[in-house]
Amino acid sequence: MRIKAIKMDGCGNSFLVVDEMKTPLAEMDKVHLSKAMAIQHDTDGILYVNFLQGMPTMRIFDRDGTEETMCGNGLRCATRYFRDNYIPNDCFTIMTGDGIKHVRTNNHTVEVNLGKVREYQQINEQLHFVFTGVPHVVVIGYCIDIDTARNLGRSLRTEKSLCEFVGHPEGVNVNFIWLEEDSISIRTYEVGVENITQSCGTGSAASAFVASRVFETAFPINTRSLGGNLEITYDDEYLSISGLTRYQGRITGFINTPFTKPVSPAYYWPREYAWDSL
Structure with missing residues (x-):
């Protein structure tokens, strides 16, 4: 089976965009399909775009096949x-x-409104928690190398007591941040990718919000990740992220197994998806 997609990236965060208006996949198991395509094309996740009741829709599946509720850079690419x-x-x-x-384009720059800040709490002097569409722990510190961030991120991401304390036993994304002269630097360990990624939109928004509390940094705040910079704004409790997007080319996924949709879905920790109530 061949599945056509567009490879895109937002601030280094890479995705395959599968257009279900052109390639209907309603009867396919997107969990296993997404895992196969993400590994085959070395990408952070798969974006399925469609129209639901006349409205543009985006579904995001992580590299490991988990369907997430949101992805900031993925939304910018979509x-x-x-x-x-x-x-x-x-x-x-x-x-x-x-x-x-709510989203807005200006040529290659795309701004998306992630919504209101939710569930913010300070856990201790170094740890804060913010929900920006997905759960994020923000660690206040100093410049950290990739290997250290990866090891600490992996440990915190599944720390049972921490995850249960913040109300997200499915696991949390972990952001390490430190203050620069004109920005904050971020290293994010992402759930589903299970590694440090080039960038994370929802993580950058969560980190900027925490930085405004801890460092008293004024919005708009520039965040600096391995993949590039994002600008974070905060207006009436709503966080928005803005930055460049890029097309990397057309690809074709060659799937040997049909991955037909199972009667019972594969188990992952349940998320609450907005369209379930429609």
């Missing part, structure tokens, strides 16, 4: 894809697993 192919306006909305999001 926004640009919809604008370039289906939507005549620069400002519109997209339905995600975390609800309806």
Whole structure:
């Protein structure tokens, strides 16, 4: 089986965009399909774009096949894809697993509103927690190398007592941040990818919010990740992220197994998806 997709990245965060208007996959098991395609094309996740009740929709599956409720850089890539192919306006909305999001394009730059800051709490002097569509722990510290961030991130990501304390036993994303002269630097260990990624949009938003509390940094805040920079704004309790998106080319996934949709879905810790209530 061949599945056509577009490879894109937002601030170094890479995705395959599968257009279900052109390639219907309703009867396919997206869990196993996403794992196979992500590994085959070495990407952080798979974005499935479609229209639901006339509204643009985006579903995001991580590299390990887990369906997440949100992905900030993924949403920015989906926004640009919809604008370039289906939507005549620069400002519109997209339905995600975390609800309806307001988005805006300006050529290669895409801004998305992630919604209100939720569940913020300070755990201790160094650890903070913020939900920005997915759960994020933010670790306050100093410049950290990749190997150390990977090892500490892996440990915290599945720390049972921490995850249960913040109300997310499925696991948390972990961001290590430190203050620079004109920005904050971030290293993010992402759930589903199970590694340090080049960038994380929801993690950058969570980190900027914590930085505004801890360092008293004024918005807009520039965040610096391995893959590039994002600008984070905060207006009336709503966080938005803005940055560049890029097309990397057309690809074809060659899937030897059909991965038909099972009667009972594969088990992952259940998330609450916005479209389940429609």
